[in-house]
Amino acid sequence: MATVFIPTPLRKFTSNQSKIEIEAENIKDLLEKLTQEFPPLKNYLFTGEGEVPSFLNIFVDEDDIRNLNEKETKIDSKSKVSLVPAIAGGSDYEEEIVFSKEELSRYNRHIIIPEFGLEAQKKLKKSKVLVVGSGGLGSPMLLYLAAAGVGNIGIVDFDVVDDSNLQRQVLFGIDQIGNSKVIAAKKRLEHINPHIKINIYNTQLTSQNALEIIKDYDVVADGTDNFPTRYLVNDACVLLDKTNVYASIFQFEGQVSVFNFRNKNGLLGPNYRDLYPTPPPPGLVPNCAEGGVLGVLPGIIGSLQALEVIKVITGVGEPLSGKLYTFDALTFHSRTFIITRKSNNPLNGDNPTIHKLMDYEQFCGIPAVERKVKEVTLEEFLQMKSQELDFQLIDVREIHEFEELNLNGLLIPLSEITHKAHLISRNKKVIIHCRSGARSAKAIRELEDKFQFENLFNLKGGILAYSQMEKITVKA
């Protein structure tokens, strides 16, 4: 009789016996007799087609039957037959990263650094980085990440390019004013590096879409300058176990840190809520639009942020995890503070209370900034004009813009709008415009909030839409 060796996981079907004696001529015969004696073994010895399954190897003495006569392999009374689980697997990640000649020559200055080399460059190519906001910080960050060869870059922004952005948002030029930032950014980045993929999300990052967008990326870099988005990005990254490379700027000062980063020992670093458990009272810390910022500063800080993203992806160097770096552009003082995880962190402290995303506007005490206002399109506006309907037109741009070109409206710059609200009619349609539609929307919200106006309409696309149409008509 041949002896059959039963592996540990199958012994529950053989009353725990590891060796069974069976009289058989060949393997096929042996397997059939074995299943007659122990019926549940059948699923492990045969596939639906009656073959030996991929997860099982059968050995006769020292040899795999696949190298002998398969199931026809003869056996005799001295044979030792072993059923052996196939112990194998893998990780199935995409095929080996390869570079074209053009890419190798493009990234040569990276590859020749001994500590960096081709391995780090491969990691960049394989990586997926999401940049939230393509403004002051996002601009330099995106330029450098794209140039460095980060293979997949996602950009989230819902804004359009405004002339006042160009003082620091070096990704854009005057030709893109009034255009969507993400579309303009994609175009510019593809021009710098055709070897990478850019995914754009022309939307605001919200509690509703954040997890869905972020889940596909390895690293998130937050380049926004408002508290609700900062907490949103932080919480989403902690919930999804993603590293969050953080930076912020204000006037002359910048900060950088790496949050929710797991180090070589598997230890998780602190996140934004360990540094700032609660947001500052609304209005205490103004954003760039309100407090101003020196244009070079986001260039410096956004570049540092790009550097940290590259370090996190490649594993080269020590990322700023557990540390907050601050830079004062006026004195050139820079300091690095230690940050530690707090046991009362509501996301991942000892007693976590946050298990999903929340309403961050409310959490930060800010009413939703982007309340919709009523609009008229350029066509509707021109029709109203040609039909000589009775309406008031208000221009909220600055005087020098007005002098250059205007639509014959009443000039009340945005900064004076609430002081001159009495000049605005309440008993007919009032159309308010600016250059692109952003300032006029803000004016309308202020007037509605403070004086309960109900008859205000924003001219969609502003005077820009008008002059573009003019250009087209002149050309035609």
Next chain:
Amino acid sequence: MKIIFSKTLLDEILGQVEFVNEESCGFLFGTIQIQSKRISDFIKAENINRENKKIRFEIAPKDYFKAEDLALEKGWRLLGVYHTHLDSPPFPSKTDLKFAFEEFSYIIISLNNQKFSSLKSWTLNRKREFIEEEIEITAN
């Protein structure tokens, strides 16, 4: 079933799999209790895959026998297998599924830049689908 092992054991395994630029693998031993599997020992096995050790592992049948013999000799139970994923999360791949055996626990250790990032344990259900097993790491 819940998988229980000590921080010391994990550190010992990590000591052998970190900074290895290909998938590492080995066997896990211990005892089965009412609602848990307690891992007390492991042995490292050679990855004999010939295609691409960065994304594949394979253990020689002779090493499997050695593991079974060792279990008998020491009075342990062969509980499963561990292996690493390089720069890829600790979720079973199609290849892992193809070769997986019911009853065994498959601990996948994800390494990021050759350093430990996370781990998960998996076992097959009757429909040959991987189910995640809860892991408890004890102080010692």
